[in-house]
Amino acid sequence: MESFDLIIIGGCASGLVAAINASRLYPGIKIAILERMPRIGKKILATGNGRCNLSNLHAAEHPYTNADFAQYALNKYSVKETLRFFESLGLLTYSDSEGRIYPLSNTAASVLDALRFAVNTENINIYCDYEVKTVKKAKNGFTVNSEFFSKKLILAAGGKASPSQGANGSGYLLAKQLGHSLTDLCPSLTALNADQSVTKPLKGVRVHSAELSIYDLGGNQIKRKGELLFTDYGISGIAAMELASTVERIKAKGVKMDTFTTIDFLPDMSHESLCKYIKNLCISTVLRDFDSLLTGLLPKAVGIAICKAVSLYNSSKKIAELTDFEIENLAAVSKAFPLRITSSRGFDTAQVTCGGIKADEINKKTMESVICPDLFIAGEIADVDGNCGGFNLQWAWSSGLLAGELGGKL
Ligand SMILES: Cc1cc2nc3c(=O)[nH]c(=O)nc-3n(C[C@H](O)[C@H](O)[C@H](O)COP(=O)(O)OP(=O)(O)OC[C@H]3O[C@@H](n4cnc5c(N)ncnc54)[C@H](O)[C@@H]3O)c2cc1C
Numbered sequence: 318m319e320s321f322d323l324i325i326i327g328g329c330a331s332g333l334v335a336a337i338n339a340s341r342l343y344p345g346i347k348i349a350i351l352e353r354m355p356r357i358g359k360k361i362l363a364t365g366n367g368r369c370n371l372s373n374l375h376a377a378e379h380p381y382t383n384a385d386f387a388q389y390a391l392n393k394y395s396v397k398e399t400l401r402f403f404e405s406l407g408l409l410t411y412s413d414s415e416g417r418i419y420p421l422s423n424t425a426a427s428v429l430d431a432l433r434f435a436v437n438t439e440n441i442n443i444y445c446d447y448e449v450k451t452v453k454k455a456k457n458g459f460t461v462n463s464e465f466f467s468k469k470l471i472l473a474a475g476g477k478a479s480p481s482q483g484a485n486g487s488g489y490l491l492a493k494q495l496g497h498s499l500t501d502l503c504p505s506l507t508a509l510n511a512d513q514s515v516t517k518p519l520k521g522v523r524v525h526s527a528e529l530s531i532y533d534l535g536g537n538q539i540k541r542k543g544e545l546l547f548t549d550y551g552i553s554g555i556a557a558m559e560l561a562s563t564v565e566r567i568k569a570k571g572v573k574m575d576t577f578t579t580i581d582f583l584p585d586m587s588h589e590s591l592c593k594y595i596k597n598l599c600i601s602t603v604l605r606d607f608d609s610l611l612t613g614l615l616p617k618a619v620g621i622a623i624c625k626a627v628s629l630y631n632s633s634k635k636i637a638e639l640t641d642f643e644i645e646n647l648a649a650v651s652k653a654f655p656l657r658i659t660s661s662r663g664f665d666t667a668q669v670t671c672g673g674i675k676a677d678e679i680n681k682k683t684m685e686s687v688i689c690p691d692l693f694i695a696g697e698i699a700d701v702d703g704n705c706g707g708f709n710l711q712w713a714w715s716s717g718l719l720a721g722e723l724g725g726k727l
Contacts, residue, residue, distance in 0.1 A: 322348065327351075328350040336441050342721070349444060371707055382671060386676040389681045407431055472692065509558075529545070529556045558705060610647075
């Protein structure tokens with residue numbers, strides 16, 4: 318049985334930085350990365366639509382699930398520290414107006430290259446196409462698939478979102494084998510299936526900034542603002558994707574009632590200003606009809622959908638004849654367009670898993686398990702997740718670097 322000082326299960330975001338940090342801090346130790354995919358870091362290539370939104374300047378204040386737990390790692394290996402780490406690997410970055418951080422090259426391959434070259438050192442052994450099926454606590458360490466022994470173990474096997482990218486949920490079974498328990502799991506950051514009679518005619522239409530809201534099971538209104546994209550099956554874009562876990566939780570409770578989201582197509586305009594705008598338009602431009610009434614504000618197809626929703630489209634009315642009540646109604650529906658949501662698109666297309674190894678089973682200052690000594694946990698497999706914008710990778714880097722620092726210490 319081959320022996321290592323540290324075995325890392327999972328060779329993607331959190332696992333790779335854990336290996337690099339451990340190897341740099343403790344140059345003499347023997348490390349192995351075990352990865353079920355043919356190559357390490359596959360998911361990184363898919364992130365940020367191939368650009369890898371690797372972090373966010375506002376990560377420290379982000380409302381992660383279990384933010385209190387995550388805070389220690391996020392402070393110790395802060396955004397600044399993480400960027401310094403990547404710079405030491407030769408990767409430079411830039412941030413956009415919303416604080417999202419990307420590689421200067423704008424390609425995710427640069428991030429993976431930086432990590433790949435850094436793990437290519439003498440003391441890190443990489444086994445690809447190698448799926449871990451069993452882990453057992455042994456005297457002074459662990460046995461892995463009854464083939465390897467390691468003094469310390471880092472579980473960095475991810476969640477079960479987008480299994481085609483590698484993480485398929487098998488890490489949860491390994492955590493259970495070592496005595497851990499899990500919260501409920503649900504897909505997060507994925508598109509939503511919705512009433513197709515509404516969305517199909519709008520297929521391909523993008524609204525630059527819309528605000529979607531939905532009521533969760535506790536009756537709280539959850540709002541998300543960002544780009545909205547209509548598809549034949551429903552809606553996508555950041556605003557829709559960030560509601561997926563709320564939709565999933567409602568459905569998981571077996572709630573039979575239809576779930577509705579309301580879409581504010583003009584979140585930066587008040588109801589009053591919108592009424593005034595429509596009123597002025599009706600007086601000043603007699604040539605406009607309901608097809609073009611809202612084209613100064615929104616894509617034409619969206620304007621038509623709003624007019625249809627208030628039964629004005631195809632009516633014999635001229636816009637100059639709109640009553641104050643009808644104008645009020647148009648404005649109200651533009652700011653609260655109802656759309657029935659049937660479900661999220663599920664784990665297959667989700668970007669992250671909501672839920673995981675319970676936070677109170679992990680020491681937040683070391684990422685060491687409080688159930689199983691010498692086992693460390695990193696990344697998405699823990700019950701921490703954030704919204705779109707680089708927050709999930711930042712958690713993977715921060716927790717991975719911390720797990721590497723403590724897990725590599727013999
Ligand atoms: C399409 C897509 C786009 C995304 N874009 C962004 C983005 O732009 N910004 C952002 O912040 N986040 C993004 N995310 C989320 C982010 O990629 C993840 O949160 C992050 O990769 C989690 O890192 P991790 O190391 O914990 O897990 P993963 O990156 O999932 O890595 C886990 C690794 O463990 C391996 N593994 C699993 N089980 C086993 C086993 N039993 N044996 C051996 N190996 C195993 C897997 O193959 C995988 O390589 C995106 C996710 C997806 C799917």
